[in-house]
Amino acid sequence: IAFSQFMKMTFYGQFVAGEDHEAIRPLIQKNRAFGVGSVLDYSVEEDISQEDSEHEEFLTCSDRMEEKYGAHKQFEDCAGGVTGARTYFDADEAKCDQHMETFIKCIKASGGSSMDGFSAIKMTALGRPQFLLKFSEILVKWQRFFTFLASQQGKDGLEALEQRLELRQLQDFLTKLGARGDFHGWFASRNQETSGCIDMLDWRSLIDGRTKTSDLLVVPNVKQGELEPLLLRFTEEEEKQLARVLQRMDILAKHALENGVRLMVDAEQTYFQPAISRLTLEMQRIYNRETPVIFNTYQCYLKEAYDNVTVDVEQSRREGWHFAAKLVRGAYMYQERERAAERGYEDPINPDYESTNRMYHRCLDHVLDEIALNRKANVMVASHNEDTVKHTLQRMNELGLSPTDNKVFFGQLLGMCDQISFPLGQAGFPVYKYVPYGPVDEVMPYLSRRAQENRGFMKGAQKERELLWKELKRRLASGELLHRPVY
DSSP: OHHHHHHHHTHHHHHOOOSSTTTTHHHHHHHHHTTEEEEEEEOOOOOOOHHHHTTOOOOSOTTSSTTTTOOGGGGTTTTTTOOOOOOOOGGGHHHHHHHHHHHHHHHHHHHHHOSSOEEEEOGGGTSOHHHHHHHHHHHHHHHHHHHHHHHHTTOTTOOGGGOEEEHHHHHHHHHHHTOOSOHHHHHHHHOTTOTTEEEHHHHHHGGGGHHHHTTTSEEEETTTTEEEESSOOOOHHHHHHHHHHHHHHHHHHHHHHHHTOEEEEOOOOTTTHHHHHHHHHHHHHHHTTTSOOEEEEEETTBTTHHHHHHHHHHHHHHHTOOOEEEEEOOSOHHHHHHHHHHHTOOOOBOSSHHHHHHHHHHHHHHHHHHHHHOTTOEEEEEOOOHHHHHHHHHHHHHHTOOGGGOOEEEEEETTSOHHHHHHHHHTTOOEEEEEEEOOGGGGHHHHHHHHHHGGGOHHHHHHHHHHHHHHHHHHHHHTOOOOOOOO
């Protein structure tokens, strides 16, 4: 109890709105009076512990040509060096359902507070982390196998969407390795407009038919000296887990539609993220046909961020649904860097803050250009960086994008950078505070990340103090010490 009270007086009180959806209502209404909306976030997240990993075999193909395209050490022994202590086993499926019910309450609270709200959800609260880990490993291996095959056709160094595999060459290469299937004929029968080539999006689509292609799509096992399927079939239980996660997502999406709320799927650690993004995209293909209901999150501190954004934008364009993204710099940098160093794999994070800024602006510019070209794209600029906000406003002006279009949103965390959020809101721009809530003990991982991030926020805090002091002196001089908005 004493610890909870201490947290509520310090970190919790600064960055978390309250313990449940009723407790946070006054804060939502107060922000709305200043033109600032809310992204409600029940900040529960799960990870994998060492103890859990000893009971679960979730790595099935970690030794296949790792030096060239494998998911390798990033997915090995994923329990060690990871924060958190809980995960789901079969008996804990009920816990996933409980989290889903909590998210439903969050959606209803968001819909009740405004007609244009957001509600954040975390995929690791809706499914077992071990399953997300295995699914991510399969997806990463599949993508890296494409990159490896592209290198065999002299396509090294090209942007993701510029890499195209010539099917005849691909068939010849796989045949030389010992593959017996007619890959060219099989793919041509699925897509009559390939012109003899396939790109990353065509390649990704093959995952959908994994149960039919597992005998055809093989890779060399360098340790065994033989070919074996790249896409191993999920077990019956894993297929059930996939179905349950999608079912929970489907229920949440339907509630969001009914309540006029948009869903924001949070990004998480890199060893979960491929599965999270894939599952989110599957829901976007269904629910973003008419309006942008589901937003995916892209972490721009990752070296692969631009490829991820451009490929997904292109897929939305080809399939005719609304691309919707939240762009963040990233919240797991210290954990990811330490993990990469411990496991001996390449750091997935950009080398410095400046390169992350360049990546963020590059991704942002691509989406803004897509909005100007195709009004089906949408983006939330989730940033505390004033230069990024100014850059966005300048680009919106250049492209003729109006705040009333509701295509470009701004977002900041509760407790941070009010000097950005509130002026934007009062100027008529769609701006939102990310409003985390939940019991003290369950939001500790979130608070831990906030504490780490704040190592780099001291300059921002100094500026906020200067602005507060300036405003206090102005109010004292004008006799308007208190400002009470009507709401």
